Amino acid sequence: MLSNDHIDAFKNITGPKGIITGADEIAPHVKEWRGKFFGKTDLMLAPATTDQVSQIVSYCNDHKIALVPQGGNTGVVGGGIPGLEGRNEVLITTKRMNKNIVVDADDYSIIVDAGCTIQSVQDAAAEQDRLFPLSLASEGSCTAGGVVSTNAGGVHVLRYGTTRALTVGIEAVLPNGQIYSDLSSLRKDNTGYALNQLLIGAEGTLGIITKVAFRLYPMEKQRYTYWLGIDSPATALKLLSSAREITGDRVSVFEILPELGLSLVLNNIPDTAAPLTAPYPWYVLMEVATTTRDNSLQLTLDTWLEAMMQNGLLLDGAEAQSEAQRKAFWKLRESMSEAQKYGGGSIKHDISVPVSHVPVFIEQTFTALEKHFPKCRPMPFGHLGDGNLHFNVLQPEGTNKEDFLSEWSSMNALVHDIVTEHKGSISAEHGIGTLKREELARLKDPAALAAMRTLKAALDPNNIMNPGVLFK
């Protein structure tokens, strides 16, 4: 329990608006939206400025009070929820820090407060004919500080990279309360260690991000969206290489989905329809985008599709003929998570392997899963272009859900072991949080783990920043 002295000290820093103690107001901030993590805290701080954040962190460091930073609370690994596992932690939210959004169109950059939503960043850029390419399901609520702290991915990584590639400058408060400022939009800067990079993806364990400079791109003016039926992930890879080449490397989306996933969507999600007349083992949602109206690209793509049909790589395909049809294709992709609930219990993995390893990785994993849990139904889907699959496994039909879900850890271990053989990642997009600490400790390169602990101890000797996350 926090003493009144502490609460008064915080009130002196933030004013009354920055102190939230009401259980009702706190409630939505201490549970994970999918219902996997439920935490608690007596105090939520909502500072309005970087200076207030600095004073809060400094005070907490002096008094060894643990802080959990939170953006839009859209994470899924328990990385931003206070009070898990009985810890006493103060929640600090950036939600009041969302006033400043400054676009520099000539510089192709934007500088924003940490609490700004990604949607608001996209919109501000678009108003000046610029593209902020980060795009993910939670963009309406996730924040600039949050996506940087977790190095968020999304559907445009193939072309534009993860949040790491889009982040050119950071202002943050370090665990000692100092304000670290590298808030510029420089494309080139070789003046010492890349501290920005260390803060990106650190999940709030090395400081609190208060402002971000992102890079922008020329606005995409024309998009070509395809739904393709194919026989295998190996074929998908061949199509991807070929499409990159013939389009002048303008493929911006390349997602793969299995027939099991599509049929669950079609059978359970309203207002969905199959784009092709027959089912195929796998589907690809491909988008090619360009910054200018370019009719020759349409011709190039038409010719290419015909050639791919003739050489047998492509079994069938449809091009979206309108924005409505494009949205209908995307709805199939975006309904995958929702639809799989209708298939019963599912055990989830968020993994990546080198892109070229995806086909053999899928084969090996399918075989191992069948041995481990006969008739379970793997339905990997996602960002093939990045080697990143949401490798979810559905329970066998007609079996008990609880029995199946009790295999969560053992199945995770099985899948992650194969991932590790391929030098893959056990958390491609979502981070470690509290959810994957044990798997990280089990599988991460030991020298890397030791160095991580050394860095954490050096920069946060009192372990006040998000102490339950990454390490146990």
Added chain:
Amino acid sequence: MLSNDHIDAFKNITGPKGIITGADEIAPHVKEWRGKFFGKTDLMLAPATTDQVSQIVSYCNDHKIALVPQGGNTGVVGGGIPGLEGRNEVLITTKRMNKNIVVDADDYSIIVDAGCTIQSVQDAAAEQDRLFPLSLASEGSCTAGGVVSTNAGGVHVLRYGTTRALTVGIEAVLPNGQIYSDLSSLRKDNTGYALNQLLIGAEGTLGIITKVAFRLYPMEKQRYTYWLGIDSPATALKLLSSAREITGDRVSVFEILPELGLSLVLNNIPDTAAPLTAPYPWYVLMEVATTTRDNSLQLTLDTWLEAMMQNGLLLDGAEAQSEAQRKAFWKLRESMSEAQKYGGGSIKHDISVPVSHVPVFIEQTFTALEKHFPKCRPMPFGHLGDGNLHFNVLQPEGTNKEDFLSEWSSMNALVHDIVTEHKGSISAEHGIGTLKREELARLKDPAALAAMRTLKAALDPNNIMNPGVLFK
């Protein structure tokens, strides 16, 4: 002086081939190629494997022997030269570690030993129809480990990013001798702190890079190269934005040069000719490249050039009609450094500012320089698309060279102060080394500097890795 015991210990690790003590053989490794830094050492180690590097570093850490890692010795800031300022340091070169180059075309990646030259990486990729886009003057001799340790830039950063953006995996030996291994080609991996990123650009102060995984791109099949005459850097910026948009963001090179630079080249470098019939205040060397033969792009560019002539942004322009002509254009750009020697003494800066600030930055700096040293002749040139200028200043005509060069530090301070007002970088490409330690200490964000020292002390408590570099 190293004792014989130490030398025997090293010999046990590397075998006789890995021990070089002959002054003649060492000589080219202890001087900087431009002649600015002259060091010394009694011992150069040339390990052949990562394991040997690990044993060497471990031994040095135990015995507090300082090590200076060296790749191709192409740096210009005294970051890879042992024995500067009287330090006792052993040189460790990666030159024997250059055997393994493995391309994975489907994965668009390549894994190489640290001692491989960048030219050899480019060539291996090209053999499998892939592009390794890092391109810089020293590519024939600089190495994979060297470009990663210094986050090298070059002429393709605008489109493909710096070495940081191209590096997807690293194996390195940390200062405690442990082998850190994250040698995969993953596009997405959120499993803890980005240690790779910390090693990139650390100039050998946090470990020795032994292997690298780089990302590759589809091979460029067609290039359009232009030499454009314009009135000002502000116009250049407008042309750049417009060109990015109309080409589908396929501008791969956008370099700016002043008339002073071109005339020095034309007057002093053999086999050069002006591409345009009249002189203009500034020139742009622009290249648009694409992965496929695309005649419509030619048409688009022709139309665009005509429009830019008509609206007055473009004063005149020439397109390279052959590979020979393309090379002739590039020779003008690449002769800038050489040509300026004919203009007398020059004081150099390697700076960057946000791209949109370049025009006003140039104006302000010209004005301040004229006040500081009347009739000095600034000739900034370089990578406008990245906001990175080699801002060199020539002595006034008919004055004494030594007098002028004695202003080196005061002029650096003047230029760097204006850079800092624009939140720019005092070392965009070349790093800090020993050359810019004082300026770094003077101008870097204090919280960043303090964090850098904390990290260095935590990871290298005995200060054995390149101790004279970055910090004083």
